[in-house]
Amino acid sequence: MNFGPFIFVGLFFTMSLSWLGFVLGPQLQLGSLTQTATVPGGETYPNSRPGLARKGAEIYRANGCAACHTQQVRPRELGSDLDRPLWGIRRSVAHDYVFDEPVMLGSTRIGPDLANVALRLDPNTMVHLYAPRAIEPNSVMPPYRFLFQKRKIAREPSADALKLPEKFAPEAGYEIVPTSDARALVGYLSSLRQTGIIFETPMPQPKIKQPQAAVAPAEANPGTPAPAK
Amino acid sequence: MLFLFGSAIVWLVIGTALAFIASLKFHAPGFLADSPIWTYGRVYAARTDALLYGFAIQAALGVSLWLLCRLGRTTLTDPRVCLTAAAIWNFGVMVGIGGILGGDSTGYEAFEMPRYAAPVLFVAYLVIAVCAIITFHKREERALYPSQWFILGGVFWFAWIFSTASALLLCSPVRGVLQSTISWWFAHNLETIVLGFAGLASISYFISKLLERPLHSSYLAMLGFWGLTLFGSWGGIPQGAPLPAWIISLSVVGTVMSAVPILAIMTNFCQTARKDLNALDNNAILRFSYVALIFWFIASVQKIIGALPKVSTLTDYTYFGVAQKELALFGFFAMAMFGAIYYIAPQLVGHEFPCDKSPKIHFWFTFIGVTISYLALVISGIGQGIILSDPKNPFVAALKASMLGVRVRTLGDLLILLGQLALLLNFLGLVAQGCCKAFCGKQKEVRK
Numbered sequence: 001m002n003f004g005p006f007i008f009v010g011l012f013f014t015m016s017l018s019w020l021g022f023v024l025g026p027q028l029q030l031g032s033l034t035q036t037a038t039v040p041g042g043e044t045y046p047n048s049r050p051g052l053a054r055k056g057a058e059i060y061r062a063n064g065c066a067a068c069h070t071q072q073v074r075p076r077e078l079g080s081d082l083d084r085p086l087w088g089i090r091r092s093v094a095h096d097y098v099f100d101e102p103v104m105l106g107s108t109r110i111g112p113d114l115a116n117v118a119l120r121l122d123p124n125t126m127v128h129l130y131a132p133r134a135i136e137p138n139s140v141m142p143p144y145r146f147l148f149q150k151r152k153i154a155r156e157p158s159a160d161a162l163k164l165p166e167k168f169a170p171e172a173g174y175e176i177v178p179t180s181d182a183r184a185l186v187g188y189l190s191s192l193r194q195t196g197i198i199f200e201t202p203m204p205q206p207k208i209k210q211p212q213a214a215v216a217p218a219e220a221n222p223g224t225p226a227p228a229k
Numbered sequence: 230m231l232f233l234f235g236s237a238i239v240w241l242v243i244g245t246a247l248a249f250i251a252s253l254k255f256h257a258p259g260f261l262a263d264s265p266i267w268t269y270g271r272v273y274a275a276r277t278d279a280l281l282y283g284f285a286i287q288a289a290l291g292v293s294l295w296l297l298c299r300l301g302r303t304t305l306t307d308p309r310v311c312l313t314a315a316a317i318w319n320f321g322v323m324v325g326i327g328g329i330l331g332g333d334s335t336g337y338e339a340f341e342m343p344r345y346a347a348p349v350l351f352v353a354y355l356v357i358a359v360c361a362i363i364t365f366h367k368r369e370e371r372a373l374y375p376s377q378w379f380i381l382g383g384v385f386w387f388a389w390i391f392s393t394a395s396a397l398l399l400c401s402p403v404r405g406v407l408q409s410t411i412s413w414w415f416a417h418n419l420e421t422i423v424l425g426f427a428g429l430a431s432i433s434y435f436i437s438k439l440l441e442r443p444l445h446s447s448y449l450a451m452l453g454f455w456g457l458t459l460f461g462s463w464g465g466i467p468q469g470a471p472l473p474a475w476i477i478s479l480s481v482v483g484t485v486m487s488a489v490p491i492l493a494i495m496t497n498f499c500q501t502a503r504k505d506l507n508a509l510d511n512n513a514i515l516r517f518s519y520v521a522l523i524f525w526f527i528a529s530v531q532k533i534i535g536a537l538p539k540v541s542t543l544t545d546y547t548y549f550g551v552a553q554k555e556l557a558l559f560g561f562f563a564m565a566m567f568g569a570i571y572y573i574a575p576q577l578v579g580h581e582f583p584c585d586k587s588p589k590i591h592f593w594f595t596f597i598g599v600t601i602s603y604l605a606l607v608i609s610g611i612g613q614g615i616i617l618s619d620p621k622n623p624f625v626a627a628l629k630a631s632m633l634g635v636r637v638r639t640l641g642d643l644l645i646l647l648g649q650l651a652l653l654l655n656f657l658g659l660v661a662q663g664c665c666k667a668f669c670g671k672q673k674e675v676r677k
Contacts, residue, residue: 004365004381007373011382011458015389015422018462021479022414023393029473030407062332064270064341070546074469078542081469083620092471097405102336102398105409107467109546109617112624132258138629140255142262142269 033098038196045196048099049188056188059181061102063144070106071115073194081113088116088194090201096194111141118193125186126178131168147182150174230305231577232312233291234570235656236319240283241563242653243326245646247276252639255632266330274341275329280558281339281419282350283322286387287315288566289427290357293380295573296434297361300377301368306360314356321349337408339416340394347395354391358384375450376430382458383426390418406471417465420557421487421532425461428521428565429494435518435568436502445500449493456490464532468541484536491529498522513588517568520596524560528553531607543618548631549610552603559645560599567591567652574656578663587655594648602641609634 038045049057060066074081075091082088092115097103127134130148132141148162153175161175170176178186197203251273254260261267298305305311325342328334333343342350361384365377394415397403403411437444444450463483466476502519531553534540544550571588575581582588609631616627 004373007378007381008385010455011385014455014458015386015462017459018414018418018483019389019393021463022466022476023397023411026407026410026472026476027403031404033405061336062271062334063265063268064274064334066336066338067270067273072469072471074545078469078538079545080618080620084624085620091469094406094471094473096471097409100405101402101408103406103408104336105406105470107338107546108548108551109613110628113546136625138625138632140258140628140635142254142258144268145263146265146268 030094033094035098036095036198039199041197043196045198046096046098049191052184052187053191054188055180056184056186056191057100059147059185060188061104065114066104066106068106068108068110068141069112069114070109071113071192072105073113073115086116086119087113088119090194090197092194093198093200095198095200114189114192116193116195118190119195121186121190125189126182127162127164129182129185130162130176131164134165134168144182144185147179147185148176149179150176230291230295231574231660233287233294233315234574235660236315237284237287237291237566238570238649238653238656240279240287240319240322242646242649244276244280244284245642245649247272247279249639249642249646251276252635252642255635256639265332271330271332271334274334275326277339278329278341279322279326282325282342283319285424285558285562285566286354287318288563288570289383289424290315290361292431292566292569292573293384293427294357294361294364295569295577296376296430297364297368297380300370300374300434301365302370303364303368306363306367311357311360314353314360318350318353318357321346321353324349335399337394337398337412337415339419340398340412344399347391347399351388351391351395355388358388374434375444375447375454376434378454379426379430379433382454383423383430386418386426386462387423390415390423409470410466410472410476413465413467413470418462420554421461421464422458424558424562425457425525428525428562431565431569432498432518432522432525435514435572436498436522439512439515439518440502442501445497449497453490453494453497456493457487460484460487460490464536467545468536468538469545481536481538484533487529488533491526491533495522495526513592514568514572516592517564517571520592521561521564521568524556524564524599528557528561531556543614544610545614547610547613547617548606548634549614552606552610555606556599556603559595560603564595564599567595570652570656574659578659578666580659580663580666582655583658583662584655587651591648591651591655594644594651598641598644598648600641602638602645605634605637605641609638 035044035046037043072092073088073090076082082091096115097105124135128141129144131143131145132139133143150170151174153161153173157175158177160177162177164170164176250261250267251269254262254269254272258269262269265271294305294311322342325346328343328346329341333345334341335343361380365381394411397411398408402408433444433450460483464480464487466472466480468477468481470477531549535544535549535553571582612630612634613627616622616630617624
């Protein structure tokens with residue numbers, strides 16, 4: 001092992017195996033992934049995000065939201081994700097991310113997973129961004145006050161003004177309104193859903209509520225969102 | 230080399246300060262939250278990249294270049310070219326960190342520096358890497374020592390992974406979830422191969438040198454080296470990732486198989502150091518190397534255990550993974566580099582460090598900070614995993630349960646920051662005295 005070029009060739013060979021396995025191989029399989037059709041139904045999935053949501057994705061990226069939030073739902077056998085209320089109806093698959101750039105799957109859940117957060121959003125979302133502790137007192141999420149604007153109330157309060165609890169509300173005569181960045185971010189969060197049933201995702205498990213009742217397969221559309229926990 | 234060390238240490242202090250600020254935000258989320266520049270997501274990304282690119286790569290390059298010269302019994306080829314390249318690297322990192330804080334983060338973990346910083350960094354790195362190869366080539370001592378294999382591996386591999394990641398994530402982004410695959414592959418290889426090899430090169434040299442005895446077995450060293458290049462470079466993909474199963478399996482298999490070279494390397498070092506544990510009392514540099522080695526072993530074993538399906542079901546996406554990465558960076562790599570810097574810098578300046586107590590303060594503060602931080606995060610991570618595995622527990626229950634661990638971690642971050650400040654001051658003192666010596670001609674005897 002004293003011959004430099006021999007070591008170099010050995011390094012090149014062993015390391016190219018890694019490159020083949022994790023870069024070229026996946027590229028050959030997934031590189032030309034594009035829209036597919038839902039099963040049954042035949043609707044196109046996924047749809048590219050509308051402009052506001054795409055701008056919101058930039059806000060999400062710029063502020064490093066992926067540092068605390070993941071956007072991937074694990075299959076049932078690898079975690080309890082699918083058993084959590086409104087975390088998703090199925091696991092995440094490669095097709096879900098075809099139009100995203102960058103894909104911010106995240107690696108730590110200091111906050112909940114956001115892959116299907118659109119199913120859990122409610123009118124409090126803006127308040128949650130402005131002052132997370134107004135919604136969840138134990139939250140460690142940073143307040144994104146810079147996405148909002150504090151301004152003097154004109155003749156009457158703005159329709160968009162945040163309804164804040166007293167502790168977080170501005171002084172009398174002032175209101176907090178979302179800027180376009182906040183609207184974009186909420187637009188992006190509202191587009192986060194992975195509910196299309198496609199070929200590679202198994203059908204959702206039927207939920208058995210009562211032993212004697214007839215068992216029906218779960219609906220593809222989970223219905224109206226409930227307040228986020 | 231001195232410039233590389235100096236800038237590495239400055240970035241180390243900046244990085245650990247950013248880490249401490251990020252850590253504080255857990256206890257007061259409103260701290261510095263009014264400005265987008267200081268929001269947690271940006272500060273955390275800046276901290277990661279300042280530590281990886283500002284500190285780690287520069288320290289690795291500095292130590293690697295010195296080892297190539299010392300083991301090859303030659304001098305560095307073109308020192309001025311290297312110095313210019315190092316300055317350009319620093320400029321690139323500054324631009325990158327500024328970009329992250331300004332909102333241009335790429336969104337990829339461990340690779341957040343914006344697109345405009347990447348070519349600057351890559352060119353600077355390539356120049357230094359070529360200098361390293363040329364220095365290696367013109368060595369007088371033709372026999373190779375394991376440190377040199379590791380250095381060649383690390384230097385070569387970083388050029389490959391960085392160019393791949395830059396090309397496929399920044400220049401011409403690949404589609405969809407492939408971006409995550411490459412990002413995970415890059416981060417894993419950066420930690421395990423690039424920084425891992427630099428740290429192991431340093432430990433191999435200093436343990437052998439300071440105990441004045443060769444490594445126990447060259448065969449174990451070879452097994453360890455080739456095993457790590459082969460299996461250590463496969464890994465980093467989480468279990469539940471939205472990827473085809475074969476990619477995830479490849480990652481798990483690679484991680485688990487790397488147990489063989491890890492055991493080989495550890496056995497080799499343990500046999501080499503077998504009877505000399507009391508040498509630790511007298512030799513600060515040896516202490517750094519031993520501790521680095523033990524932390525490397527713990528971090529590697531934790532990575533293997535965390536890759537096992539039953540365990541990862543519990544620990545994925547918790548502080549468990551965060552703990553492992555921090556141990557690999559601070560506990561292993563940084564400690565290995567500190568030992569090397571304490572040995573090398575006086576030789577370069579021709580002068581001892583001005584303060585004798587400072588290395589002890591640095592060691593103990595870093596060691597205690599790393600240990601308590603690590604234990605707190607591992608325990609919190611497992612606790613989070615257990616709580617979250619029951620879907621009846623609301624998510625916030627896991628958050629509340631982990632807060633004690635997070636508090637301890639903040640304390641650990643503070644201790645680590647203070648330790649690095651001690652190093653910075655001592656190093657500045659050394660350089661200042663070296664400059665004085667150049668002007669005034671005073672000299673202290675250098676301990677060889």
